[in-house]
Amino acid sequence: MKAYEQIGHRLQKAREEAGMSQEELAKVLGYTQSSLSNYELGKRRLYVSGLQRIGQILGKPITYFLEDAEENPANSENLEGILREPFLKDILYEARELKPAQRKSILDYIQWQKAKTGGAT
Amino acid sequence: MIAFEPTEAQLALQTRWQRLAGERLHPRSLEIDAAPAAGIDRAYLDLIAEENLNALLIPEMYGGVPLDRMSLAILFEELGAGDAGFAAIFAQTFHAVAGLLIGGTHDQKQRFLPLLLPPGGQVACFCATEEKSGSDTSSFATVAHREAGGFTLNGAKNPIINGAHGRFYVVWASSDRERGRAGINTFIIPGETPGLAFSPYHDKPGLRTTPTATVFLKDVYIPEENRIGPVGSGYLLLMQILDWGRALSGALAVGLARTAIEEAIRFAKQRVILKRPIIKNQGIGFLLAELVTELEAARTLVWRACRLVELDRDHTVASSMAKLYASELAARATTEGILILGQSGYRRPSLMDKLQRDAQALRIAEGTSQIQKVIISSQL
Numbered sequence: 001m002k003a004y005e006q007i008g009h010r011l012q013k014a015r016e017e018a019g020m021s022q023e024e025l026a027k028v029l030g031y032t033q034s035s036l037s038n039y040e041l042g043k044r045r046l047y048v049s050g051l052q053r054i055g056q057i058l059g060k061p062i063t064y065f066l067e068d069a070e071e072n073p074a075n076s077e078n079l080e081g082i083l084r085e086p087f088l089k090d091i092l093y094e095a096r097e098l099k100p101a102q103r104k105s106i107l108d109y110i111q112w113q114k115a116k117t118g119g120a121t
Numbered sequence: 122m123i124a125f126e127p128t129e130a131q132l133a134l135q136t137r138w139q140r141l142a143g144e145r146l147h148p149r150s151l152e153i154d155a156a157p158a159a160g161i162d163r164a165y166l167d168l169i170a171e172e173n174l175n176a177l178l179i180p181e182m183y184g185g186v187p188l189d190r191m192s193l194a195i196l197f198e199e200l201g202a203g204d205a206g207f208a209a210i211f212a213q214t215f216h217a218v219a220g221l222l223i224g225g226t227h228d229q230k231q232r233f234l235p236l237l238l239p240p241g242g243q244v245a246c247f248c249a250t251e252e253k254s255g256s257d258t259s260s261f262a263t264v265a266h267r268e269a270g271g272f273t274l275n276g277a278k279n280p281i282i283n284g285a286h287g288r289f290y291v292v293w294a295s296s297d298r299e300r301g302r303a304g305i306n307t308f309i310i311p312g313e314t315p316g317l318a319f320s321p322y323h324d325k326p327g328l329r330t331t332p333t334a335t336v337f338l339k340d341v342y343i344p345e346e347n348r349i350g351p352v353g354s355g356y357l358l359l360m361q362i363l364d365w366g367r368a369l370s371g372a373l374a375v376g377l378a379r380t381a382i383e384e385a386i387r388f389a390k391q392r393v394i395l396k397r398p399i400i401k402n403q404g405i406g407f408l409l410a411e412l413v414t415e416l417e418a419a420r421t422l423v424w425r426a427c428r429l430v431e432l433d434r435d436h437t438v439a440s441s442m443a444k445l446y447a448s449e450l451a452a453r454a455t456t457e458g459i460l461i462l463g464q465s466g467y468r469r470p471s472l473m474d475k476l477q478r479d480a481q482a483l484r485i486a487e488g489t490s491q492i493q494k495v496i497i498s499s500q501l
Contacts, residue, residue, distance in 0.1 A: 002499060003259065003302060003356070043500045045437045047361040048224055048354045063353035066303035 005042030007051070010065045012040040014058040019104030028057055125424045127195060134188075135195050141172065142203025150204035153330040154475050158322040160332050161286050165207055166242030174211060175237040175244075178218045183234040190427035194372040198420070201376025205479040206330025208373040209486070210244060213282040215369065217245035219362045220291040220307060224350030233309055236288040246287035248278040248336055249359055259302045259356065263338060265294035271344040272296070274308065274316075277337050284334030285319040288312050292338070293355050305355030309347045316341035327478035328486075364437050367487055368426035371443030374483045375419050378451040381476045382412045385458040388465065405461060412454050419447040438500050445493035451480040 015025050026036040038044040046054070048062070055062050083089045095103050127135065145168050153162050169175065177196065179185025188196065193215075200208035214237065221230055237243045254260055263276025274294050290310040297304030310317065320335035350358050386409055389400035399405045422443040429436035455477035459466040466473035484490050 003360075004499070044435050045360060045364065046357070048350055048357045051357060052351060052354075061353070062351050062357070063300070063303040066353060066356055067300060 002042060004045055007046060007065045008040040008042040010067070011046075011054065014054075014060050014064065015040075016100065017104070017107070018058045019100040019102075020058075021100075025054075025057070029054065125421065125428075127191070131192050131195050134192055135199060138196055138199035139202070141168070142199050146200070146203030146207050150206060150330050151470055151472065151475060153206070155470050156329075158324045158329065158332070160322060161210060161242075161244065161283065162330065165210065165330070166244075168207075169211070169242035169244070170239045173239055175214055175218075178215055179234045179237065180222070180230075183230050184238050185234070190368070190431040191424060193369060194423050194427040197369045197372035198376040198379070198423075201373035202380045203376070204330055205373055205377045205476075205483065206328045208376065209282055209328055209331040212366065212369060212373065213247055214243075214245045216247035216362055216366050217287075217289065217291040219365055220247070220349055220358060221309070223361055224307065224354065224358045225309075228346065229309060229349065233289050233311075243288045244283045244286050246281055246283045246290045246336065247362070248281050248290050248292040250278065250280065252277065252279045252335075259305075260298075261293055261295045261305060263292070263294040264298065265296045265306055265308065265343075267296065268342065271342060272306075272308065272348065274310070274338045274341040274343060277335055279320075279335035280323060280333040281336045282331055282333050284322060284332050284336070286332070290317070290336065291349070292336075293359055294338075296353075300353070302356040303353045305359075306353065307349040307355040307358050308343045309349060310338075310341060310343060314341055314343075325482070327480070327482040329475075329478075363487065364440050365430055367440035367444040367493075368423055368430060368436070370483070370487045371419065371423040371426065371440070371447040374444070374447035374451040374480070375416065375423055377476060377480055377483065378412075378416055378419065378447065378454040381451070381454040381458045381473065381480070382409065382416055384472055384476075385409060385412070385454070385461045388462050399461070408457055408461070412450075412457065415446075415450050416454075419443070419450050422446050438497050441488075441493040441496040444487065445490055445497070448480070448483040449490060451483050452477075455480045 015022070018025075020028075022036050022040070023033050026033045029036070031039075035044065039046055046065075051065055052062055055064065083092070091106075095106060098106070145164065149162065149164050173186075176185040177188045177193070180187055197208055197212070200211060218234065218237070221233060225233075237245060251262055253262060261276070263274065263278065265272040265274050272294075274292065276294060278292065289312055292308050292310055293305060294308065295304050296306050316339045318337040318339065320337070322332045322334050325333065386400070389405050389409060390398050392399045400409065422439070426436055426439035426443040429439050455473060458473045459477055462471075462473050465471065468474065488496070
């Protein structure tokens, strides 16, 4: 994948994880939706200050957008193993019925729990 | 709508540098071109100092009198018209300064930018390219290992314009090669730092007035405060500098092409065969008509790209188009120029011969023509 396609792909992923639509993020940034779409498609280049600002809004460091490796959870073998663990399949099944913003709240809650307990026990 | 009409101040800048280029660059460049490879010519360093040239790149708060992008485009065209090699020396300083302007802190700018001001003619070095990476800016072999309070750099940058002359070096290195682009950082290295070493100056066919050398880094310690930009932002910083710089490379190429076309026109008007100047032959006259038309088109592309940079609008493709079109024109104009001049151009020393060798280098430097096409096509 070319550099800016990869950056755009990671941007889209971060936006979706944050439960924001293109329209919502574009509005916060002061971009048009079509500009943001071009960034996500890798058709326009984002530079240091722009990506730093987006990272601040989406809670990601600038390096997140530049990493070469794809996310491991996307690997279907890993995913199958993860789904066999207690409750995870049920959580995922229930979360499917929710809107992206609600899913983001649950993700935030899980991350808060992990931070509080110092990770899984 | 983007306006392209130069202001009075820009016209004055153009007139001044047309004169200086004619008097101080053009004649001297032919002498340096014919001499063995060496460092920056003393006359060139004197011109940088006397004209306080670097101040035109530096914000007022750091002692400069900065030009806007359009004015820089006009300046670079005149420098390129006088000697593309001198323009390349100055462009190298521009690139290093751009790194600081984009990613540097106030403290970094305050410490390093005034070093480029007189006394003396000063230059800086932009150290991204490597022998094996070339245009692949995601895989640097130069590494930066984290140490207490800073980094230790090891590797080699090649070819680096201005070589051993740099007051400071802006260097790209990988702090974590496994992380690819996310592991790249940018550092400022003062010129006298222990561990910096240089090869002899390279011999090359074109841009012979621009010294290039390999910059070696052996256990060069750089404190944390000399890292530019956020952690892992080196790749993005490099892309932004190159996107800015390509428009100005285009301006430089327009200047070179203009000199070649003017020389060809001058010759074609003077050279009489079968009782008439050869410019009256349509084979020559039409060719020159095409070249001057393309020159106008190239300049318009350059000015448009510079305006887009100035307006902070998307300029990636515009910069690449300007660089691609202008450098290809420079190559074509000089090749046709030699044909028009015939044996008068195909000898040494001759201006057209030098221009042709310089023009080939412009097709390679700052991303080859193929790389420009990759950039343009990737955004279609």
